[in-house]
Amino acid sequence: xxxxxxxxxxxxxxxxxxxxxxxxxxxxxxxxxxxxxxxxxxxxxxxxxxxxxxxxxxxxxxxxxxxxxxxxxxxxxxxxxxxxxxxxxxxxxxxxxxxxxxxxxxxxxxxxxxxxxxxxxxxxxxxxxxxxxxxxxxxxxxxxxxxxxxxxxxxxxxxxxxxxxxxxxxxxxxxxxxxxxxxxxxxxxxxxxxxxxxxxxxxxxxxxxxxxxxxxxxxxxxxxxxxxxxxxxxxxxxxxxxxxxxxxxxxxxxxxxxxxxxxxxxxxxxxxxxxxxxxxxxxxxxxxxxxxxxxxxxxxxxxxxxxxxxxxxxxxxxxxxxxxxxxxxxxxxxxxxxxxxxxxxxxxxxxxxxxxxxxxxxxxxxxxxxxxxxxxxxxxxxxxxxxxxxxxxxxxxxxxxxxxxxxxxxxxxxxxxxxxxxxxxxxxxxxxxxxxxxxxxxxxxxxxxxxxxxxxxxxxxxxxxxxxxxxxxxxxxxxxxxxxxxxxxxxxxxxxxxxxxxxxxxxxxxxxxxxxxxxxxxxxxxxxxxxxxxxxxxxxxxxxxxxxxxxxxxx
Numbered sequence: 001x002x003x004x005x006x007x008x009x010x011x012x013x014x015x016x017x018x019x020x021x022x023x024x025x026x027x028x029x030x031x032x033x034x035x036x037x038x039x040x041x042x043x044x045x046x047x048x049x050x051x052x053x054x055x056x057x058x059x060x061x062x063x064x065x066x067x068x069x070x071x072x073x074x075x076x077x078x079x080x081x082x083x084x085x086x087x088x089x090x091x092x093x094x095x096x097x098x099x100x101x102x103x104x105x106x107x108x109x110x111x112x113x114x115x116x117x118x119x120x121x122x123x124x125x126x127x128x129x130x131x132x133x134x135x136x137x138x139x140x141x142x143x144x145x146x147x148x149x150x151x152x153x154x155x156x157x158x159x160x161x162x163x164x165x166x167x168x169x170x171x172x173x174x175x176x177x178x179x180x181x182x183x184x185x186x187x188x189x190x191x192x193x194x195x196x197x198x199x200x201x202x203x204x205x206x207x208x209x210x211x212x213x214x215x216x217x218x219x220x221x222x223x224x225x226x227x228x229x230x231x232x233x234x235x236x237x238x239x240x241x242x243x244x245x246x247x248x249x250x251x252x253x254x255x256x257x258x259x260x261x262x263x264x265x266x267x268x269x270x271x272x273x274x275x276x277x278x279x280x281x282x283x284x285x286x287x288x289x290x291x292x293x294x295x296x297x298x299x300x301x302x303x304x305x306x307x308x309x310x311x312x313x314x315x316x317x318x319x320x321x322x323x324x325x326x327x328x329x330x331x332x333x334x335x336x337x338x339x340x341x342x343x344x345x346x347x348x349x350x351x352x353x354x355x356x357x358x359x360x361x362x363x364x365x366x367x368x369x370x371x372x373x374x375x376x377x378x379x380x381x382x383x384x385x386x387x388x389x390x391x392x393x394x395x396x397x398x399x400x401x402x403x404x405x406x407x408x409x410x411x412x413x414x415x416x417x418x419x420x421x422x423x424x425x426x427x428x429x430x431x432x433x434x435x436x437x438x439x440x441x442x443x444x445x446x447x448x449x450x451x452x453x454x455x456x457x458x459x460x461x462x463x464x465x466x467x468x469x470x471x472x473x474x475x476x477x478x479x480x481x482x483x484x485x486x487x488x489x490x491x492x493x494x495x496x497x498x499x500x501x502x503x504x505x506x507x508x509x510x511x512x513x514x515x516x517x518x519x520x521x522x523x524x525x526x527x528x529x530x531x532x533x534x535x536x537x538x539x540x541x542x543x544x545x546x547x548x549x550x551x552x553x554x555x
Contacts, residue, residue: 026247029254030286033271036261037293047264051078057509067521069097069106076113077540081227081265084121084302091117095133104138112146119153120267121303122161127154141185148182149193192218192538196235203239211239221537223545228538230259234270250277257290266301268294453518461492464501467550471504472497474549478542483534495519499527500546508543 036043054075058068072090079087091114098106114130131150139147152175159171182197195218202211215236222229237252256270275290430439442448465471475497476484487494493501495517502513510524517524532539 023247026251026254029251029258033254033258033261034286034289036258037289040261040293043262043264047078047082051075053508054078057511060511064522065097065101067525069094069101070525072097080117081263081267081301083266083300084117087117088114104135108134108138108143112143112150115150115154116146119150119157122157124154124158145182145185145191145193148178148185149197152178152182199235199239203235203242206242208239208243212236215239223537223541225255225259225262226538226541226544227259227263227265228541230256230263230265230270233259237270237273246277250274253277266297267303268297457498458492461498461501464505465492468501468504471501471549475500475546478537478545479531479534480536496527496531499524500531500543503543503546504549506547 054071058071063071072094076087076090076094079090091110094110095107095114098110111130111133115127115134118124118127118130127150131147131154134147136144136147155171155174155178159168159175162168162171179197179201183194195214199211199214199218202208202214215232218232219229222232233252233256237249237256240246240249240252253270253274257268257274259265260268260270271290272294275287275294278290279287427439430436472485472487472493479485485494485497487497498517499513502516507513507516510528511521513519514521514524528543532542535542537545
């Protein structure tokens with residue numbers, strides 16, 4: 001996996017645009033994709049660990065139904081392109097919660113999620129049933145836009161796959177109506193989904209250069225190899241396909257497939273299309289590997305639509321693969337007979353020159369063996385040096401944080417010991433002087449706790465900024481212009497920054513954050529949701545990007 005990540009990193013360090021990579025770079029990408037497929041289990045295990053962490057947070061008996069709803073929402077997002085049946089299960093749980101709370105907004109939100117998911121899986125009847133639950137009177141501008149997009153997807157899918165030619169055109173007409181409604185309702189040319197829809201319409205109208213410009217705009221600010229990056233690169237490949245630019249289409253499909261695997265996304269379109277192209281070009285081995293991998297993923301994700309598309313292609317490729325294998329076996333048998341005959345002649349010839357060449361052969365073999373062994377050792381040494389540099393870099397950062405915080409908390413503890421001893425002396429003095437009313441007044445006052453909390457936050461803020469001096473600047477880089485945080489005079493961090501400082505230090509659970517900062521869990525959820533709505537990158541990538549501030553993978 002480390003070699004694969006180094007391959008990915010090298011592509012962008014090279015300073016070359018991924019859309020101008022020559023045949024050598026395309027070959028390089030295919031090799032990277034092969035390694036990603038071999039290491040697929042590693043990325044699946046990472047996905048499962050994230051899911052397990054969310055499930056563990058459900059074990060808190062003090063969680064409200066609102067808390068459970070948002071955790072279920074996070075689990076749905078983890079599962080929707082990974083295991084669709086699990087995603088549907090968590091959506092159904094959220095529907096029950098929304099109805100129990102009589103929360104129409106949650107009902108609308110969950111129903112739309114259900115409809116989008118069912119439509120992507122090819123379950124159009126279920127998608128229509130789900131969207132019937134939506135109360136259109138309560139839709140906001142954004143949710144109304146999502147509603148029209150969902151209806152567009154549903155009728156587009158029905159029109160594309162229906163066998164009823166009598167109604168096919170009416171389904172396409174519904175698709176066009178909802179497309180026009182979506183374009184009219186938003187009125188915001190910078191809305192990501194609006195730009196995506198515009199790109200689709202440009203592609204359908206064969207305005208491909210304009211479509212590529214819009215795709216460039218969508219790529220701005222998107223983290224490479226994130227789930228959003230995979231989608232945008234796949235849609236870019238469709239533009240190149242219409243242009244007839246097969247090389248750039250394959251590059252985009254390869255980058256999209258690599259991104260899918262790295263994010264453990266099992267609903268793969270890119271790799272199956274790439275397999276079909278390679279099959280047409282005669283690369284049967286890669287085509288067979290990729291289509292088998294895609295079919296396996298479709299079974300895991302339970303994507304009926306994708307599975308139906310893959311089965312026929314897989315049958316054709318598998319047949320060609322077996323025919324090629326059989327032909328290779330036949331050729332191998334012929335070569336084996338020829339080699340056997342040649343070997344007999346070689347043995348006879350070797351018999352006559354064996355004695356004369358014996359010493360030289362032994363010496364030559366020894367030198368070659370030593371050189372080969374030396375080459376292997378050199379390669380191992382280079383790999384070990386590379387790994388050691390990476391390990392040392394990670395260790396230095398971890399040790400630095402550890403040393404700084406150990407010293408910081410030792411000083412804090414010593415300070416508190418002195419304060420407690422001074423407090424004891426003061427209480428003892430008041431008791432000796434029989435000033436009981438003073439003691440009672442002091443005991444009732446909360447100012448001591450408030451002062452200590454302020455001092456704790458100041459100490460935490462100071463230490464954190466000492467460790468990550470560019471945190472506020474890099475955090476603001478992730479926000480849209482009118483949402484950037486401007487600290488008041490004397491402030492080191494404010495509440496929003498302090499929450500994300502804890503997330504940067506590895507504390508991701510909202511319940512733990514609320515306990516550390518003295519806020520309710522709902523307040524922490526609201527702060528996190530508010531900041532995600534202000535980001536200039538996809539919402540699902542925001543907290544991941546915050547955790548990379550100050551590390552090797554710069555944002």
